[in-house]
Amino acid sequence: MSEPMRDSGAWALVNTAPHQTRIGVVGAGAMGSGIAQVAAAAGYYVLLGDAMAGAVRRAQDNIRTSLDKLVEKGKLDAQKRGMILSRIDFFEEPLGMDLSAYRECSMVIEAIHEDLGAKQALFGRLAAVLEPNAVLATNTSSLSVASIASACVRPERVIGVHFFNPAPVMPLVEIVPWMGTSPSVLEGTRVLVDSWKKTTVQAADTPGFIVNRVARPYYGEALRIHDEGIADCATIDWAMKHLGGFKMGPFELMDFIGHDVNFAVTRxxxxxxxxxxxxxxxLSQKRLVDAGFLGRKTGRGFYRYDGTPNPAPSTNPELCTLISERVLSMLINEAADAVFYRVATASDVDLAMQKGVNYPKGLLAWSDELGPTWAFDRLxxxxxxxxxxxYRPSPLLRRLALAKGRFHG
Ligand SMILES: NC(=O)c1ccc[n+]([C@@H]2O[C@H](COP(=O)([O-])OP(=O)(O)OC[C@H]3O[C@@H](n4cnc5c(N)ncnc54)[C@H](O)[C@@H]3O)[C@@H](O)[C@H]2O)c1
Known part of the structure; x- marks a missing residue:
């Protein structure tokens, strides 16, 4: 019989003193190794394990390389580098069914591959060996935290902590409680991750959380403009960088991310x-995936990376203004809708897009700057x-346009 939900406040994370809080990380791939490095750099003792032979050894090499680069750049001294490495217990034996190595951890963060069944099975096994007051966190990008928690004894201790890649570099972490997460687990997790020098925002357990939801029009509307034949990818990229102030154009960015990954997230x-x-x-992105033109990693996506010259952008001011205004108004609409549906506060939506994907401004602050009817009129x-x-405007955008209101104070 499952035990009743509780919120005793006695969760292990309430005490976040590094020397009393051992952090477990399961999955030593790109994300798990980065998260282990972040926690160890903040003074925590970390246990890093993986089911695949050799994965932890590779993670150890990657963390060493990453720390060495920081030393070379003068951002870390050699003594601290050694201390960070000594705080990580690299559990080299492939993890099997027995996870008792993690039993002393106050929190375990799961960063295994994105598969609901695998994550549920893992959480079920972890819950059986951890102390009852230990917290279980998932780094999932796209699965519902509720569905992962449902497989677990004491599901109120389950929470999402969504780091961005590479975790040691990217400042943002989305903290994602599901509807049953204990308030003190939420509070303790946020305090803990803040103490890791990360910027935390709180997101509801909804598809894409904040960043992967609000960023969709940057790709989707750019693709739509391209697919309609209004402009080519070089022109759209030019408009978004030079008029919008974004660091990378949508097509450069999709080629960089990989169309297989970007298409799968959108789908x-x-x-x-x-x-x-x-x-x-x-459909044009789907065709790129069908063809194996996945972007930089395969030498061809929307652009060529094999020495074949790419088309030059048109810098026609009328066309470029139209493009940047259309994409920006769709982004603002998406941000407004995330607030309308209580995915996050306006402040957290703005912070997330700046810290998670380097947007030049918070979208809602940008909307306030442009005026209450700017995006609404365009939509x-x-x-x-x-x-x-x-293209329907979010009810919140409509409301503020009619009232001449603002998203921020
Ligand atoms: N890569 C990204 O950009 C990114 C960003 C944010 C979140 N995420 C999420 O983080 C998670 C991990 O992603 P990644 O890119 O690090 O994947 P990855 O493939 O690099 O690493 C996953 C690791 O988990 C191990 N593993 C698989 N099943 C296991 C199990 N049952 N027990 C122990 N280890 C197991 C694998 O051997 C592998 O080493 C996913 O949920 C992903 O959606 C990824």
Whole structure:
């Protein structure tokens, strides 16, 4: 019989003194090794394990290399480098069914591959060996935290902690309680991750959390403009960088991320939102995936990386303004809708997009700057032109436009 939910406040994380808080990390791939490095750099003792032989050894090499680079750049001294490495217990034996090595951990962060069944099985086994007051965190990007928690004894101790890649470099962590997470687990986790010198935001357990949801139009609307033949990818990228102030254009960024990954995220959002038309994937991106033109990693995506010259952008001011305004108004709409549906506060949405994906400004602060009807008017015009629900303004954007209100104070 499952035990009743509790919120005793006696969770191990309430005491976040590094020497009394041992952190477990399961999965020593790109994310797990980065998270282990972050926790150890903040003074915590970490146990890092993986099911695959050799994975932990590779993680150890990667962490060493990453720390060496910091030493070379003068950002870390050699003594501290040694201390960070000595705080990580690299558990080299492949993890099997027995996870008792983690039993003294106050918190275990799971960073195994994105598979619900595998994560549920892992949490079930971890819950059996951990102290009852230990916290279980998942680094999932796309699964529901509730569904992972459902497999676990004392599910109120389960929470999402979504780091960005590479974890030692990217400042943002989305903290994602599911509807049953104990308030003190939420509070303790946020205090702990803040103490790791990360910027935390709180997101509801909804598809894409904040960043992967609010960023969708940056790709989706750019693809739509491209697919309609309004402009080519070089022109759209130029407009978003030079007029929008974004560091990378959407097509450069998709080529960098990989179309297999980017397409899968969009498709996942489309399906898990029950077919929200704003997230509808692009057929031209699907064709790139079909062809194996996955971007930089395969030498070809929207651009060529094999020495073949790429087209030069058109810098026609009228066209480029149209492009940047259309993408920006869709981004602002998405950010407003995330606030409307209580995914996060306006402040956390703005912070997340700046710290998670380097946006030049918080989207809602940007909207306030441009004026309460700026994005609304553009969306109304797009909706009238296309007759598509995709362009409907968020009720919150409509409300603020009518009231001439602001997102921030
Ligand atoms: N890579 C990213 O950009 C990124 C960003 C944020 C979140 N995430 C999420 O983080 C998680 C890990 O992603 P990644 O990119 O580090 O993956 P990865 O493939 O680099 O590493 C996953 C590791 O988990 C190990 N593993 C698999 N099943 C295991 C099990 N049952 N027990 C122990 N170890 C197991 C694998 O051997 C592998 O070493 C995923 O949930 C992913 O969605 C990834």
């Amino acid at each position: 996942g959002m489309y399906e898990s939102s029950f077919w929200e038309p704003r997230y509808k994937p692009s 109304v015009a797009l909706q009238a032109e296309y007759g598509e629900d995709r």
